[in-house]
Amino acid sequence: MKITSREFGEFEIKDEDVIKFNRPIFGFEDKDSFVILKDSPEDDIMYLQSIDDENLHFIIVDPYAILPKYEPQLSSDDIEVLKIKKSEISDLRYMLIAIITENIENSVVNLKNPIVINSKNKQAIQAMLENEDYIMRYPLFSNDKAGASSC
Amino acid sequence: MLIIKRKKNESILIGDNIEIIISEISGDKVKVAINAPNDVRIIRKEIKETSEFNKNAVVDLSKDKLKALKIGLKKMQ
Numbered sequence: 001m002k003i004t005s006r007e008f009g010e011f012e013i014k015d016e017d018v019i020k021f022n023r024p025i026f027g028f029e030d031k032d033s034f035v036i037l038k039d040s041p042e043d044d045i046m047y048l049q050s051i052d053d054e055n056l057h058f059i060i061v062d063p064y065a066i067l068p069k070y071e072p073q074l075s076s077d078d079i080e081v082l083k084i085k086k087s088e089i090s091d092l093r094y095m096l097i098a099i100i101t102e103n104i105e106n107s108v109v110n111l112k113n114p115i116v117i118n119s120k121n122k123q124a125i126q127a128m129l130e131n132e133d134y135i136m137r138y139p140l141f142s143n144d145k146a147g148a149s150s151c
Numbered sequence: 152m153l154i155i156k157r158k159k160n161e162s163i164l165i166g167d168n169i170e171i172i173i174s175e176i177s178g179d180k181v182k183v184a185i186n187a188p189n190d191v192r193i194i195r196k197e198i199k200e201t202s203e204f205n206k207n208a209v210v211d212l213s214k215d216k217l218k219a220l221k222i223g224l225k226k227m228q
Contacts, residue, residue, distance in 0.1 A: 026198055026202040027201070027202030027205045039214075045221055058205070066227070097204070099208045104220055112197075126205075136200065137204075141224075
């Protein structure tokens with residue numbers, strides 16, 4: 001499948017790379033297919049690019065690059081939408097949506113509503129986590145490496 | 152702000168067409184049932200906040216800026 005991205009231009013992706021949202025990203029109800037783009041495989045910061053709209057992408061960050069102790073607790077509603085069994089929770093991958101500000105030092109990531117992707121079948125949702133101490137605007141460049149306990 | 156105490160199965164009327172029923176209470180959770188006309192939009196407040204966050208997240212980001220971000224993240228680790 002050929003897709004176009006404003007940043008990466010036109011390129012080919014495989015069907016199995018397409019991430020399908022079982023429930024759309026909040027506020028983007030008419031877009032359900034995305035692909036993750038990165039400059040190099042080891043990057044912790046990536047683009048979540050819409051397949052239908054070349055101008056729509058989110059900047060996403062691997063939570064473990066910021067908070068090694070990130071422990072998302074999914075609600076039973078979200079587990080149902082993802083159509084997974086409790087035993088399949090280890091197949092899930094998490095990404096945080098970032099707001100990159102003009103001065104990048106003030107950029108934030110949303111710990112409360114990660115993008116959750118089933119690595120086996122690429123079905124995804126944006127979760128509404130049960131963790132009460134995970135905030136929506138957590139500094140991307142935080143010095144608190146101990147964990148989210150103090151946020 | 153108006154504050155009203157309600158028990159299980161009791162309800163509140165808002166205007167002529169909206170009814171909010173307390174259907175279940177357990178621990179720190181309350182289940183409410185809402186009767187309202189179809190054109191009344193009902194969403195959880197946190198979903199509206201997340202939608203707003205997401206809309207603010209869609210911005211132009213040049214590759215140069217992305218590079219600066221990557222360097223920043225590497226430095227932190």
